[in-house]
Amino acid sequence: MADVVVASQAKPQFREASAWDQLKYNRNWLGFWFMLPAMAFLIFFLAYPLGLGIWLSFTDTRIGRVGQFIGIENYQWLWDDAIFWLSVFNTLLYTIVASALKFAIGLYLALLLNENMPFKAMLRAMVLIPFIVPTVLSALAFWWIFDSQFSIISWSLKHLGLISQNINFLGDTTWARICVIFANIWRGVPFVAITLLAGLQTVSPSLYEAATLDGATRWQNFRYITYPLLTPIIAVVMTFSVLFTFTDFQLIWAMTRGGPVNATHLMATLSYQRAIIAGQLGEGAAISSAMIPFLLAAIMVSWFGLQRRKWQQGESND
Amino acid sequence: MSSVHIRDVRKSFGNFEVLHGVTIPIEDGQFVVLVGPSGCGKSTLLRMLAGLENITSGTISIGERVVNNVQPKERDIAMVFQNYALYPHMTVADNMGFSLKLRSAGSDEINKRVKRAAEILALTPLLDRYPRQLSGGQRQRVAMGRAIVRDPQVFLFDEPLSNLDAKLRVAMRTEIKELHQRLKTTTVYVTHDQIEAMTMADKIVVMHDGIVEQMGTPLELYDKPENQFVAGFIGSPAMNFLKGHVRSNGVATFEGPNGVKLPLKTAPTASDGQPAVYGVRPEHFTIADDGAEAEIVVVEPTGSETQVFAKLGGEQVVAVFRERHQFNPGDKVRLKPDPSLVHLFDEGTGKRLNA
Numbered sequence: 001m002a003d004v005v006v007a008s009q010a011k012p013q014f015r016e017a018s019a020w021d022q023l024k025y026n027r028n029w030l031g032f033w034f035m036l037p038a039m040a041f042l043i044f045f046l047a048y049p050l051g052l053g054i055w056l057s058f059t060d061t062r063i064g065r066v067g068q069f070i071g072i073e074n075y076q077w078l079w080d081d082a083i084f085w086l087s088v089f090n091t092l093l094y095t096i097v098a099s100a101l102k103f104a105i106g107l108y109l110a111l112l113l114n115e116n117m118p119f120k121a122m123l124r125a126m127v128l129i130p131f132i133v134p135t136v137l138s139a140l141a142f143w144w145i146f147d148s149q150f151s152i153i154s155w156s157l158k159h160l161g162l163i164s165q166n167i168n169f170l171g172d173t174t175w176a177r178i179c180v181i182f183a184n185i186w187r188g189v190p191f192v193a194i195t196l197l198a199g200l201q202t203v204s205p206s207l208y209e210a211a212t213l214d215g216a217t218r219w220q221n222f223r224y225i226t227y228p229l230l231t232p233i234i235a236v237v238m239t240f241s242v243l244f245t246f247t248d249f250q251l252i253w254a255m256t257r258g259g260p261v262n263a264t265h266l267m268a269t270l271s272y273q274r275a276i277i278a279g280q281l282g283e284g285a286a287i288s289s290a291m292i293p294f295l296l297a298a299i300m301v302s303w304f305g306l307q308r309r310k311w312q313q314g315e316s317n318d
Numbered sequence: 319m320s321s322v323h324i325r326d327v328r329k330s331f332g333n334f335e336v337l338h339g340v341t342i343p344i345e346d347g348q349f350v351v352l353v354g355p356s357g358c359g360k361s362t363l364l365r366m367l368a369g370l371e372n373i374t375s376g377t378i379s380i381g382e383r384v385v386n387n388v389q390p391k392e393r394d395i396a397m398v399f400q401n402y403a404l405y406p407h408m409t410v411a412d413n414m415g416f417s418l419k420l421r422s423a424g425s426d427e428i429n430k431r432v433k434r435a436a437e438i439l440a441l442t443p444l445l446d447r448y449p450r451q452l453s454g455g456q457r458q459r460v461a462m463g464r465a466i467v468r469d470p471q472v473f474l475f476d477e478p479l480s481n482l483d484a485k486l487r488v489a490m491r492t493e494i495k496e497l498h499q500r501l502k503t504t505t506v507y508v509t510h511d512q513i514e515a516m517t518m519a520d521k522i523v524v525m526h527d528g529i530v531e532q533m534g535t536p537l538e539l540y541d542k543p544e545n546q547f548v549a550g551f552i553g554s555p556a557m558n559f560l561k562g563h564v565r566s567n568g569v570a571t572f573e574g575p576n577g578v579k580l581p582l583k584t585a586p587t588a589s590d591g592q593p594a595v596y597g598v599r600p601e602h603f604t605i606a607d608d609g610a611e612a613e614i615v616v617v618e619p620t621g622s623e624t625q626v627f628a629k630l631g632g633e634q635v636v637a638v639f640r641e642r643h644q645f646n647p648g649d650k651v652r653l654k655p656d657p658s659l660v661h662l663f664d665e666g667t668g669k670r671l672n673a
Contacts, residue, residue, distance in 0.1 A: 209370050210403035214417035214464075215391035224416070228407045 056285035063279040074286035083262055084287065087270040091294075093177070094266060095245045098184045102241055103234075105185065106192025111222070113193065114200045124197070131190035139254030142183040146170050146255070170256055173263035180264050183251055188244070192237055199233035200226065239302035243295060267291050320381035320471045321346045322367070322504060327376035329362055329528075336362055338528045339376065344521075347502045349495070353515040353551075354525035360508045363525075364474055367506060368397050380471055396465035397474040401481065402457045404449040404464075411436075411445040414463045435466040438497070455486045462497065473498075475507040479514065491517055512552050516540070524548050546668035549597050549661055555625060558635040560596045561665065572596045572662070578610045578631030581657040584672070594671060597661035600625070603637035609654030617645045628653065 023029050057074055061067025078084045113124050130138065145152055146169035154166040169175045203226060211225050249268040252258065258265035258273065265273075267287055275284020322344040329337040337359045344350050352360040365371040367378055369390030377384050385393050396417075404413050412419075414435055415428040423431075436442045439459045449457055458478060465473055475494070479487045495518050498505055509515055515522045516536045523533040524547070532544045536552075543549035549557050562574040567590050570582040580596055603609075612628040612635070619625075626637045626645055630653060637653055645651065662671040 204401070204403065206399050206401055206403040207405060209368075210397070210399060210405075210464075211416070212370070213368060213390050213395065213397050214468075215420040220420060224420075225405065 053285045054289050056281055057289040059282045061281040061285075063276075063281060067282055070282070074283050075290070077283065078286055078290065083265070084270065084290075086262055087258075087265045087267050087287075088290075090177070090262075090264060091246060091266045091268075091291075094181060094184070094248070094264075095242060098181050098188065098245050099238065099242050101181075101185050102188045102192050102245075103238055105189050106237075107196055107234075109189065109193035110196035110200055111226075113197050124194075127193055128190050130187050131194075135187065135250040136254050138187060139183065139251045142179070142186075143170070143255050146179045171260055173260055176256055176260055176264050180252055180255055183255065184245060184248060187251065188241060192241055195237040196230065196233065199230050199237075203229050235302050239298060242298045246294060246298065247291065320504060322472055322506065323377075323379045324363070324367070325377045325379075327363065327366065327378060328374045329359070329366060329371065330374045335374075336528050337374075340525075340528075340530055342523055342530065342533065344504060344506065347504055349498050349505045349507065349518060349520045350523060351507045351509060351515040351519035351521070352523045352525055353509055353512055354531075355551075356510060357527075358525040359528040360510075360525050361476055364397075364476055364506060364508045367472075368395055368474055369393050394471040395474055396468045396470040396472075397476065398458075398461045398465055398478045400477040402449075402461040402478075404457055404460055406449050409446050409448055410441060410452070410460050410463075413449070413460055414467045417464070417468050431467050431469075432463075435463045438466060438500070439463050454482050455490060458482060458490055459493075462494070466497075466501070471504065473503050473505040475505065475509075477509055478507075479509070480511075487514075494518065513554060516552065522552075524551060526551075542670070543597075543661065544670050546595060546597070546663040549663065549670075553599055555600045555636045555638065557597045557599050557661070559663075560598075560631070560633055560635070562594065562596060564590065564592045564594050564662070564671075566590045574610070575631040575633050580610060580655060580660075582660065582662070582672075583657040593665040595663040595665055595668075597663060598635075598655040599659070600636040600638040602656045602659040603635075603639075603653045604656065605639075605643065605651055606654035607652060609652030612651055612653045614645050614647055614649045614651060616647060 017025070056067070058069055058071060059067035060070050060073070109127060113120070113127065117123070144150065148166060148168050148171055151166060151169060153169070154163070157163045158166070167175065169179050207225055207229075208221055211221050216224065247268055248266060249272065252264055252266055252269050253272070256264045258269045262270075267290065271284045271287035273284075274280050274287060278284075322342075324340060324342040324344070327337060327340045328335060340359075340363060342350070342352075352363060354360050362371060366373050369385070369388065373386050377386055379385060380393060380395070405416065408416065411432050414432045418428045418431060432445070433442070436445055439462060441456070441459055441463055444452065444456060444460075449460070452460065458481075461478065478494070479490050482490060491514060494507075498518075507514075507518065519536055521533060522536055522539055524531045524539065526547050531551075532539060532548045539548060539552045543552060543557075546559065550559065560572075560574045560578075560580070562572055562578075562580075564582070565571045565573050570584055572580040572582050572594070574580050574596060580598075610630055612630040614626055614628045615634065616627040617624060618627075623638050623640050624642065624645075626639065626643075628635055628637060628651065635653070660672075663669065664671055
């Protein structure tokens with residue numbers, strides 16, 4: 001027995017790990033090192049500009065002149081600005097109409113592309129084209145399509161004898177809104193369609209077979225199987241779609257620059273116009289910052305929509 | 319409940335024919351098992367019966383009605399899928415009641431029938447759970463419950479036990495058989511596991527390469543396989559086959575590999591010296607002084623019986639003994655097949671030669 005005790009006492013002493021060793025080998029610190037590059041990117045390119053923007057909105061900074069802190073004066077100013085409220089209205093209209101139509105058309109396309117048909121791969125690739133073309137390029141194309149004098153639509157309709165005068169697409173407030181929304185939908189549908197198609201392909205075909213044997217019609221297959229199983233991915237894709245649409249700038253700026261009479265000014269374009277064109281950085285920043293509550297609201301909706309549904313919870317025995 | 323008749327059914331995918339004229343009569347209330355190796359066309363046949371695949375030619379009728387062009391939902395059949403195909407976003411109760419809901423049955427009616435099916439399958443405590451929260455065996459039972467609730471003319475099972483572990487598989491096997499005895503619904507069951515087929519079926523249909531090799535009761539197939547394929551497929555461990563020649567001069571015998579003499583009860587309709595395949599099941603060997611000499615290679619005791627792998631005339635054979643012989647590798651023993659239980663097949667066609 002004594003031997004055993006002696007042996008255990010004679011165990012070699014382990015050296016205390018130094019702080020540097022911990023930094024090198026501790027799993028938590030290691031994780032931190034791996035996170036560092038990504039964190040640096042996010043801080044420099046997202047957090048810093050966001051913080052600066054919010055700060056600027058509380059100052060009277062102009063281009064070429066350091067501003068002073070003026071509290072919420074910019075916001076008070078905007079509160080009484082009819083053009084600001086018009087841009088809020090325009091943005092909401094633009095986002096709601098375009099997102100709803102993008103969802104409807106995208107879902108329809110996804111269902112169509114999920115069917116077996118000839119040239120399936122080619123058709124799927126073709127759907128992506130509007131998404132691939134640079135925004136400004138497609139906006140320029142639309143600009144020509146909707147041109148007051150050279151519009152191909154007006155030309156065609158005139159030759160068909162349906163109208164006698166060119167339609168003033170981008171000069172009329174209602175038409176201008178319809179045109180930019182149309183262009184946005186054209187650009188945004190592929191993203192929705194392809195993402196929903198990916199979601200559709202994760203649904204096991206045997207579920208449809210089982211439902212067919214259970215007596216489901218095609219509509220019931222969609223209503224009771226496809227749609228509920230697709231809701232998680234719909235939540236994701238529509239969140240992104242709403243965020244992109246709400247913050248849209250390029251398309252509007254290239255097509256209408258907010259006109260006619262501010263009918264297509266979105267918050268993003270108005271902010272750019274006030275901050276960069278007119279040089280009122282503080283006021284422009286305030287308009288941009290005013291978008292934050294709307295975006296947060298959209299994210300909150302998706303947050304609750306994205307929460308794992310009851311049927312997704314529990315153990316997986318697959 | 320009703321009978322099912324499959325008459326000369328063929329199926330092609332493009333130019334590739336996978337079923338070459340299959341005829342299977344199924345009586346009312348029968349439990350029929352389609353068994354065969356992967357790719358034999360058994361699942362395709364079941365899916366044609368369900369209406370999930372078109373019938374290229376031939377007819378399938380359920381009861382008196384030819385269903386070739388009848389929509390799946392009008393066929394009054396219920397199917398249990400290999401992966402169960404439970405709707406992940408519905409509770410057990412909703413899964414089971416879905417078909418009734420689609421037929422716009424009243425909620426009282428749905429509740430009543432779901433409850434009854436749940437009682438039969440001991441699922442009552444699980445009715446509010448989602449499929450993810452169930453074990454494999456429970457999911458299997460829900461899939462069966464979904465079929466029972468509909469009270470269909472015919473149950474179709476597509477390899478329903480292949481996703482379960484061995485122990486559960488045996489338990490569910492008994493459960494399905496018991497369920498059939500209770501409901502007496504005509505059942506068509508597809509499996510590649512011949513033990514499942516043997517234990518559950520009223521009638522087994524052995525399929526291979528798109529044709530029916532043989533159909534009959536489990537014991538008919540075991541006792542009198544019509545060809546070498548069925549003989550080798552049914553029974554575990556599989557039948558031993560030894561190539562050689564029939565000797566019918568004087569006492570009928572079989573001359574196996576390397577001149578090993580094996581007994582035959584009677585000379586079959588084969589002439590002297592005809593090449594043939596001699597089939598003997600592992601359990602039909604005995605140790606006897608007049609047996610053929612064999613050298614033991616491996617001994618595998620399983621408790622209830624002992625499997626012995628031995629070299630007989632240079633070929634490896636398996637013998638199973640319920641007695642506890644003391645064998646060691648390298649021992650020489652004399653193995654004697656029971657002449658009344660041996661099978662003889664034509665070497666070329668594989669057809670059975672002896673009566």
